[in-house]
Amino acid sequence: MGAEFDDYATAYHQFLSDPLRDKFAPGSQFFTLRKWELIQKFLDSYKVPSHEQTWLDLGCGFSDLLRLGQSFFKEAVGCDPSSEMLAHARDLRVRLQNRPDQIPFDSETFDLVTAVCVYHHIPSRQIRASLTTEIKRVLKPGGVVCLIEHNPLNPITRLIVSRSALDVNARLLGIGESTELLRAAGLHRFSKQFFLYLPEALYRRFAFLEAWLRSVPFGGQYAVFAQK
Numbered sequence: 001m002g003a004e005f006d007d008y009a010t011a012y013h014q015f016l017s018d019p020l021r022d023k024f025a026p027g028s029q030f031f032t033l034r035k036w037e038l039i040q041k042f043l044d045s046y047k048v049p050s051h052e053q054t055w056l057d058l059g060c061g062f063s064d065l066l067r068l069g070q071s072f073f074k075e076a077v078g079c080d081p082s083s084e085m086l087a088h089a090r091d092l093r094v095r096l097q098n099r100p101d102q103i104p105f106d107s108e109t110f111d112l113v114t115a116v117c118v119y120h121h122i123p124s125r126q127i128r129a130s131l132t133t134e135i136k137r138v139l140k141p142g143g144v145v146c147l148i149e150h151n152p153l154n155p156i157t158r159l160i161v162s163r164s165a166l167d168v169n170a171r172l173l174g175i176g177e178s179t180e181l182l183r184a185a186g187l188h189r190f191s192k193q194f195f196l197y198l199p200e201a202l203y204r205r206f207a208f209l210e211a212w213l214r215s216v217p218f219g220g221q222y223a224v225f226a227q228k
């Protein structure tokens with residue numbers, strides 16, 4: 001049986017399109033840029049230059065984030081259970097993930113593992129927990145994981161998810177649930193932030209407002225960082 005996203009890959013960006021989302025920011029570039037920006041800021045705060053680090057983007061899909069950030073790392077790779085999604089990332093170092101709860105890389109390989117909008121596509125609590133244990137396994141000691149998810153406390157996010165064909169099987173998880181998954185896997189030193197308050201046009205002029213709002217739990221998405 002193929003992975004769920006094999007069915008969405010051909011028309012992926014059309015599936016993402018929604019009048020409200022498109023008003024917030026047309027296309028997907030802004031959303032990818034915002035994620036990259038906040039990951040980069042977090043890594044900068046660690047004062048470890050990313051060009052000395054190895055990065056895995058778990059559930060990379062089309063790999064827009066990987067394509068944007070790869071040149072900043074010593075090594076950057078992705079994996080995903082959907083071969084059809086990965087077919088759009090042939091220019092990158094990506095690997096097929098044969099099982100939803102196993103990461104196809106050796107233990108202690110990565111300084112950074114990201115999973116962006118992946119967990120809400122895993123309805124099973126057991127698979128979420130096993131996959132998080134796998135993230136810990138492939139992280140080097142001191143390595144960092146970053147989970148980015150839709151924020152169920154934001155009503156517009158909920159509305160967009162409720163009418164997206166991509167999300168028929170989605171089960172959103174709040175920041176508390178994400179943090180608890182990471183804690184249960186034995187990760188620690190949490191850093192959390194909410195983002196995507198301002199539409200692209202406003203963000204260009206008032207980015208500082210998003211920095212002020214990072215602890216207010218109503219942004220369109222959130223990020224949780226933790227360390228091994």
Ligand SMILES: C[S@@+](CC[C@H](N)C(=O)[O-])C[C@H]1O[C@@H](n2cnc3c(N)ncnc32)[C@H](O)[C@@H]1O
Binds near residue numbers: 085097099
């Ligand atoms: C909404 S897409 C996000 C893709 C990419 N991370 C991004 O932000 O553009 C969700 C991706 O998660 C992948 N996925 C679903 N279950 C997964 C699992 N158990 N492990 C890793 N990836 C998974 C899907 O195949 C799909 O490519």
